[in-house]
Amino acid sequence: MRKVVLITGASSGIGLALCNRLLAEDEELHLCLACRNLSKAGAVRDALLASHPSAEVSIVQMDVSSLRSVVQGAKEVKRKFQRLDYLYLNAGIMPNPQLNFKAFFFGIFSRNVVHVFSTAEGLLTQSDKVTADGFQEVFETNLFGHFILIRELEPLLCHSDSSSQLIWTSSRNAKKSNFSLEDIQHSKGLEPYSSSKYATDLLNVALNRNFNQKARLVSEIQKLTIKGLYSSVICPGVVLTNLTYGILPPFVWTLLLPLIWLIRFFANAFTLTPYNGAEALVWLFHQKPESLNPLTKYLSFTTGFGTNYVKGQKTGPWALLRDFSDLFWVALTLSCLCQHMDIDEDTAEKFYQTLLELEKSVRITMEKSDHPS
Numbered sequence: 001m002r003k004v005v006l007i008t009g010a011s012s013g014i015g016l017a018l019c020n021r022l023l024a025e026d027e028e029l030h031l032c033l034a035c036r037n038l039s040k041a042g043a044v045r046d047a048l049l050a051s052h053p054s055a056e057v058s059i060v061q062m063d064v065s066s067l068r069s070v071v072q073g074a075k076e077v078k079r080k081f082q083r084l085d086y087l088y089l090n091a092g093i094m095p096n097p098q099l100n101f102k103a104f105f106f107g108i109f110s111r112n113v114v115h116v117f118s119t120a121e122g123l124l125t126q127s128d129k130v131t132a133d134g135f136q137e138v139f140e141t142n143l144f145g146h147f148i149l150i151r152e153l154e155p156l157l158c159h160s161d162s163s164s165q166l167i168w169t170s171s172r173n174a175k176k177s178n179f180s181l182e183d184i185q186h187s188k189g190l191e192p193y194s195s196s197k198y199a200t201d202l203l204n205v206a207l208n209r210n211f212n213q214k215a216r217l218v219s220e221i222q223k224l225t226i227k228g229l230y231s232s233v234i235c236p237g238v239v240l241t242n243l244t245y246g247i248l249p250p251f252v253w254t255l256l257l258p259l260i261w262l263i264r265f266f267a268n269a270f271t272l273t274p275y276n277g278a279e280a281l282v283w284l285f286h287q288k289p290e291s292l293n294p295l296t297k298y299l300s301f302t303t304g305f306g307t308n309y310v311k312g313q314k315t316g317p318w319a320l321l322r323d324f325s326d327l328f329w330v331a332l333t334l335s336c337l338c339q340h341m342d343i344d345e346d347t348a349e350k351f352y353q354t355l356l357e358l359e360k361s362v363r364i365t366m367e368k369s370d371h372p373s
């Protein structure tokens with residue numbers, strides 16, 4: 001039976017590169033492209049089928065910044081498939097990014113210069129807006145729309161014969177100080193992107209706790225063979241896509257490329273191409289999810305000579321030291337221990353419960369507007 005892989009944001013950038021790379025590894029997959037723009041998605045499907053004729057590629061229309069569209073799209077997915085093996089939660093936005101010039105110049109002269117520029121930490125602010133559903137757009141697109149998608153697709157993801165994997169495209173830009181349980185949508189702050197990616201990391205931890213750990217317990221007690229739903233997060237590195245072209249125009253990136261290639265000998269986070277950025281997404285495709293650490297973020301790296309590799313970023317600083325084995329990275333790590341994922345499981349669980357509450361109230365509102373009394 002063909003494995004079924006659903007990918008959001010498959011129409012460009014890292015999502016599109018992922019589609020090509022997965023089919024290059026396994027032509028027998030069925031890829032389902034969840035995209036908001038049907039004509040773009042159609043062109044992608046035609047190109048994928050032209051280079052991988054024995055693959056199956058289908059399209060589902062879905063705008064993750066609209067909950068009705070997500071629910072509608074999920075219904076179509078449930079009509080088409082009995083089960084999903086992989087769900088890549090990749091669509092994302094960073095609207096109207098503004099460079100913080102003060103932080104930029106401080107960054108150049110700071111001892112954390114490589115870290116600052118490879119994570120954009122503190123360098124970028126964004127102006128967010130409110131969607132038709134009444135949510136902050138970055139929160140709804142990058143996180144909440146995807147959360148509702150998972151909830152809708154649970155019957156296809158949690159099946160008894162084998163496990164399924166959720167794989168999120170998060171970011172090194174996820175920063176604890178930009179997230180607050182009191183303002184989960186980051187409506188009062190200037191870094192909604194960083195907040196939404198930290199929220200993604202938290203949700204990832206909570207999903208593992210609620211799906212595979214609890215599922216294992218239930219199966220032990222009831223002697224059932226319930227397999228878990230596993231969740232992982234990755235960061236693709238700095239990749240030149242429509243998202244990064246919103247920060248600086250393509251010609252500026254082209255001018256900077258020689259410098260970036262040079263920096264890449266020291267900081268492998270500048271993966272640059274969508275193909276390289278997709279490395280951790282493809283790597284996870286091959287892993288047994290039971291063997292993964294739910295508290296680890298998997299990072300794509302590209303060396304100065306263009307070789308791709310993946311490394312895990314764990315929650316504790318000592319784990320981090322083990323990860324970055326060469327001396328340069330150890331020195332860098334010591335100078336910026338803030339690089340670790342910095343997640344605590346209690347906050348993750350509280351956040352998950354808050355999302356469930358929010359989901360409940362959203363569903364009541366949608367129900368009322370569908371059936372006004």
Ligand SMILES: NC(=O)c1ccc[n+]([C@@H]2O[C@H](COP(=O)([O-])OP(=O)(O)OC[C@H]3O[C@@H](n4cnc5c(N)ncnc54)[C@H](OP(=O)(O)O)[C@@H]3O)[C@@H](O)[C@H]2O)c1
Pocket residue numbers: 008009010011012013014015034035036037040062063064065066090091092093141169170171172235236237238239240241242243244
């Ligand atoms: N580029 C980087 O350096 C970088 C670094 C860290 C993390 N990331 C993450 O990587 C992921 C992919 O981004 P990218 O760099 O490949 O950027 P991209 O080329 O702009 O791709 C973004 C994808 O998301 C889709 N999308 C955006 N809003 C959507 C919505 N409301 N509903 C459905 N689809 C929507 C886009 O669809 P359309 O084609 O219709 O616009 C596109 O397919 C994002 O989650 C981003 O945060 C990127």
